[in-house]
Structures are given as C-alpha cells and as structure tokens.
Amino acid sequence: MYFLVKGKEIRQKLNDIPNLSGSYNNIALYYNEVKKYDLALKYADTSMQLANRVQTKTELIEVLDTYYNIYEKIGDYKNALRCYRQRQEILKEIQNKQIDKKMSEYESGFNLQKKQEELNQSKTQLLLKESEESKQKLKINLMVLVMLLSGVGIFMVVSRNKKIRSASKIIVQQKQLIEEKHKDITDSINYAQKIQTALIISEKSLASKVDNVFVMFKPRDIVSGDFYWFSEKNGYKLLAVADCTGHGVPGAFMSMIGITMLNQIVNEKGITSPAEILNKLREGVISSLNQTSEEAGKRDGMDVSLIAWNKKELIYAGANNPCVVISNNEIIELKPNKQPVGLYEKQEPFTEQEMNLETVDSIYLFTDGIIDQFGGPDSKKVKAKLFKEWLNEISTYDSEKQKAELENKFTNWKKIIEQTDDVLVIGIKA
Numbered sequence: 530m531y532f533l534v535k536g537k538e539i540r541q542k543l544n545d546i547p548n549l550s551g552s553y554n555n556i557a558l559y560y561n562e563v564k565k566y567d568l569a570l571k572y573a574d575t576s577m578q579l580a581n582r583v584q585t586k587t588e589l590i591e592v593l594d595t596y597y598n599i600y601e602k603i604g605d606y607k608n609a610l611r612c613y614r615q616r617q618e619i620l621k622e623i624q625n626k627q628i629d630k631k632m633s634e635y636e637s638g639f640n641l642q643k644k645q646e647e648l649n650q651s652k653t654q655l656l657l658k659e660s661e662e663s664k665q666k667l668k669i670n671l672m673v674l675v676m677l678l679s680g681v682g683i684f685m686v687v688s689r690n691k692k693i694r695s696a697s698k699i700i701v702q703q704k705q706l707i708e709e710k711h712k713d714i715t716d717s718i719n720y721a722q723k724i725q726t727a728l729i730i731s732e733k734s735l736a737s738k739v740d741n742v743f744v745m746f747k748p749r750d751i752v753s754g755d756f757y758w759f760s761e762k763n764g765y766k767l768l769a770v771a772d773c774t775g776h777g778v779p780g781a782f783m784s785m786i787g788i789t790m791l792n793q794i795v796n797e798k799g800i801t802s803p804a805e806i807l808n809k810l811r812e813g814v815i816s817s818l819n820q821t822s823e824e825a826g827k828r829d830g831m832d833v834s835l836i837a838w839n840k841k842e843l844i845y846a847g848a849n850n851p852c853v854v855i856s857n858n859e860i861i862e863l864k865p866n867k868q869p870v871g872l873y874e875k876q877e878p879f880t881e882q883e884m885n886l887e888t889v890d891s892i893y894l895f896t897d898g899i900i901d902q903f904g905g906p907d908s909k910k911v912k913a914k915l916f917k918e919w920l921n922e923i924s925t926y927d928s929e930k931q932k933a934e935l936e937n938k939f940t941n942w943k944k945i946i947e948q949t950d951d952v953l954v955i956g957i958k959a
Contacts, residue, residue: 530556530559533552533555533556533559534556536552536555537549537552537553537556540552546579546582546583547579547580547583547585547588549579550576550577550579550580550583550585550588550592551576551588551591552576553572553573553575553576553579554572554573554576554588554591554592554595556572557569557570557571557572557573557576557592557595557599558595558598560572561595561598561599561602564602566599566602566603569595569599570596570599573592573595573596573599576588576592576595577589577592577596580592586619586622586623589619590616590619590620593612593613593615593616593619594612594616596608596609596612597609597612597613597616600612606909606910607909610908718750718751718752718778719751722751722752722781724785725752725753725756725781725784725785728756728784728785728788728789729756729757729758729784729788730757730758730759732744732746735759736928738759738761738766739759739766739768739957740958741927741928741957741958741959742928742955742956742957742958743928743929743931743932743955743956744757744932744953744954744955745932745935745936745939745952745953745954745955745956746952746953747898747939747948747951747952747953748951748952749898749948749949749950749951749952750778752778752780752781753780753781753784753951753953754772754773754774754779754780754781754783754784754951755770755771755772755773755780755784755896755898755951755952755953756770756771756773756784756787756788756953757769757770757771757894757953757955758771758787758788758791758792760791760792760795760796762795762796762799762801763799763801764839765801765837765838765839766837766838766839767795767801767803767806767835767836767837768835768836768894768955768957769791769806769833769834769835769836769894770833770834770835770850770894770895770896770953770955771784771787771831771832771833771834771850771870771896772831772832772833772850772896772897772898772951772953773787773830773831774829774830774831774871780951783829783830783831784831786813786814786817787810787814787831787833787870790809790810790813790814790817791806791810793813794806794809794810794813801837802837802844802846802881803835803836803837803844803845803846803879803881804846804878804879804880804881805879806835806846807833807835807846807847807848807870807879808878808879810833810870811830811848811870811871811876811879814830814831814870814871815871815872818830818871818872820871820872821872829871829872830869830870830871830872830873831848831869831870831871832848832849832850832865832869832870832896832897833847833848833849833850833870834847834848834850834851834852834865834894834895835847836852836892836894838886839886840886841885841886841887842883842884842885842886843883843884843885843886843889843892844881844882844883845863845881845882845883845884846865846866846879846880846881846882847863847864847865847866847879848865848866848868848869848870848879849865849866849867849868849869850865850894850895850896850897851863851864851865852865852892852893852894853892853893853895853917853920854884854889854891854892854893855889855890855891855892855893855920855921855924856888856889856890857888857890858921858924860917860920860921861884862917863882863884864882866879866880886959889959890924890925890958890959891920891924891931891956891957891958891959892956892957892959893920893954893955893956893957894954894955895916895953895954895955896950896951896952896953896954897950898948898949898950898951898952898953899911899916899939899952899954900912900913900916901949901950902939902942902943902946902948902949902950902952903943903946903949904942904943904944904946905942908946911942919935919938920935920956922934923935923956924958927958928956928957928958931956931958932956935954935956939952
C-alpha cells in the first residue's frame with residue numbers, strides 16, 4: 530500500500546491521468562483482497578471517473594474487472610453481471626475498431642493501385658495522340674509491355690497461390706493436431722466419466738433399495754463435482770449428497786476420494802452415526818490432500834448432507850448442505866453445521882438432528898447448483914426460498930412425477946441461459 534500510494538502521488542504531480550486511473554484501480558484491488566469492500570468500491574469509482582475522462586478503453590476494462598470481483602465477493606450478483614456485460618461491450622467495440630482499421634488499410638491500398646492504373650492509361654492515350662506515325666511502334670511496345678505485365682502478373686498469381694497452398698497446408702496440419710489433442714482430452718474425460726459412473730450407485734439400483742426415491746442429476750460438464758452415495762449397515766439406510774470444490778475434472782477427482790472414504794468408514798468400520806461419519810470423512814480428506822493450517826482459507830473439500838434412517842427415525846448431519854423435510858404441508862429445514870468437510874478456520878465436531886419418520890411426508894437432499902442457477906424473468910438466481918416452494922408443490926406426487934415436475938421447473942427457469950453448476954437433487958417420499 531505504501532508504494533501504491535507513492536505511485537499515485539507521483540502520477541498526480543505529472544498529471545498522468547490514464548496511469549493515475551490505474552493507480553486508483555490497484556488500490557481498489559488491494560482493499561478488495563483485504564475484504565474492505567467499501568474502500569475498494571470508493572477507489573474503483575475514482576478510477577472509473579478518470580478512465581472516462583480520457584476514454585482509455587484498457588483502463589475501463591480493468592476497472593470493470595475490479596468492480597466484477599468486488600460485487601461477486603459481496604454477493605451483489607446483479608451488479609457483477611452488469612459490469613461483466615459492460616466489459617464485454619467495450620471489448621467488442623475495440624475488436625470492431627480494429628476490423629474497421631484493417632478494412633480502411635485494404636481500401637487505401639486498393640484506391641492507390643486504381644489511381645496508378647488510371648495514370649498509366651492517361652499516359653498511353655497521350656502517347657497515341659502525340660504521334661500517329663509511331664502508332665505501330667507504340668502498338669508493338671504496348672504488346673511487349675502487356676506481355677511483360679501479364680508474365681509478371683502470372684508469376685505473382687502463381688507465387689501467391691503457392692504461398693496460399695503452403696499456408697493452407699500448415700493451417701490444416703495445425704487444425705488436425707488441435708482436433709487430435711481435443712479428441713485425446715475428450716476421450717480421457719469420457720473414460721473418467723465411466724469410472725465415476727461406476728462408483729456412483731445408479732438411480733435404478735437405488736430405487737431397488739429405497740422405496741419412492743428419485744434422483745435429478747445434471748452434471749454441468751462431462752464429469753461432475755457433485756455425487757451421491759448409498760449404503761445399508763446395522764439396520765440403517767444411509768444416503769449422502771455432496772458438492773465437491775470445483776466442477777468438471779477437479780471436482781470429479783474429489784468425488785472419487787469422497788466415495789472411497791465413505792465406503793471405508795461405513796462398510797468397513799461399521800460407523801452409522803451421520804455426525805461421526807462426517808468427522809471421519811473430514812479427517813480422511815485433510816490427510817488425502819495433505820492440508821496444513823496455512824491452507825485453511827482455501828476451502829478445498831466438500832459440502833455434504835447425510836441421513837441415516839430406519840422405519841421409525843431419521844438422523845441428519847450436514848456440512849454446509851441442509852436437508853428439507855415436508856411434513857403435513859409444512860416445510861422444515863434441518864440446518865447444517867456451517868463448515869465444510871475439509872480444513873477450516875473454525876473446525877468443530879459435526880452435530881446431529883433427529884426426527885420421527887411417522888410424521889414425515891417427503892425428504893430432500895440437494896447441492897446448491899439448482900439454487901444458484903440464473904434464469905426467470907429477471908435473469909436472477911432461483912434462491913433457497915423459491916426452491917423450497919417448488920419442493921412443497923411437488924411433495925404430494927409419486928417419485929416419478931416429482932422428478933418430472935422438478936426438471937420441468939428447472940428447464941423453464943433457466944431457458945436459454947447456460948447451466949452454471951452441477952445440479953443434484955434426491956427426493957424420498959416417506
């Protein structure tokens with residue numbers, strides 16, 4: 530901060546407005562990093578004013594990037610989206626100007642060539658008028674000139690075509706190389722999907738072990754950072770729904786760690802207490818990722834909701850992920866511990882909540898992918914309140930119709946907007 534302020538003062542003395550905008554933007558970034566968001570917005574506003582004064586597109590883009598990061602961190606997604614769109618418009622404007630400049634250069638070159646041709650024609654006509662006697666000689670000279678020009682033109686065309694063919698060959702080779710690399714990567718990810726699919730119990734197999742259950746699983750990419758897990762032990766059925774750090778390939782690796790450890794904790798060690806399972810799972814994740822106290826802020830790990838039930842009771846424990854229960858048309862949210870399964874600043878033992886199953890109509894476990902999906906009339910997130918209303922609306926249907934209705938609501942909400950995250954919802958009609 531000392532050197533940032535010194536730099537700003539020097540640029541103020543020099544009246545270097547474009548770079549002064551950059552100084553204010555750098556200070557805003559500093560305050561954003563130390564989570565002083567009011568000061569960050571204040572310095573970003575000054576940077577934007579200076580950038581607008583000199584109409585520096587590069588500085589405008591950098592300031593809009595800063596605004597986007599600040600608004601995203603404080604959860605103001607509407608302003609974050611607005612700044613992102615402004616940034617894209619400026620980039621598009623810069624690209625269009627570059628295209629226009631190139632077109633002007635091509636047009637200028639064409640006009641110069643055209644004027645040169647007109648000048649040559651004028652000279653030829655003047656020579657014809659000056660001497661009728663030398664007409665024949667001039668014709669011969671012109672024929673020779675035309676032949677020479679034609680020869681030069683043919684040579685240039687042939688040479689140019691040769692270069693084009695050579696360039697085209699290189700482009701084709703590069704395209705083939707890129708396609709081969711893309712195919713190799715895609716094949717690897719598709720194979721990883723097969724491995725992940727083999728580890729996760731299928732909806733059909735789950736339905737054979739749990740009555741009236743549905744699984745709505747929509748990975749954003751080929752492989753998913755969300756996963757679900759099921760087992761039966763000591764008279765209890767156990768079901769976990771988890772959201773790992775990241776999505777795609779990184780999330781998929783984390784999901785495989787989670788599934789393997791849950792199998793060890795429950796199936797090998799015989800632990801059926803949801804809270805104790807999460808405690809053991811956390812120990813395993815920290816050990817597997819070699820996490821240390823210095824990395825507590827990274828939050829690599831997973832958010833999990835886990836239930837164990839028999840004919841009479843339901844036991845729940847959660848790491849950031851809640852469980853929603855519908856009972857007599859009443860929405861009951863079982864709150865999780867506000868900590869992930871992984872290294873965390875304030876790490877405490879996980880706790881459990883119990884319910885009598887005789888009063889429960891439906892149970893829902895889910896990750897935050899559906900809640901964070903943009904869409905609707907104002908391109909906003911679904912959010913928890915509306916999602917719980919959806920669950921209440923479908924809770925009276927059988928499992929098959931519940932899944933169809935929920936998928937329909939999700940599709941109608943996002944419409945043409947791209948899916949933002951992995952989506953996983955599991956419902957059980959008690």
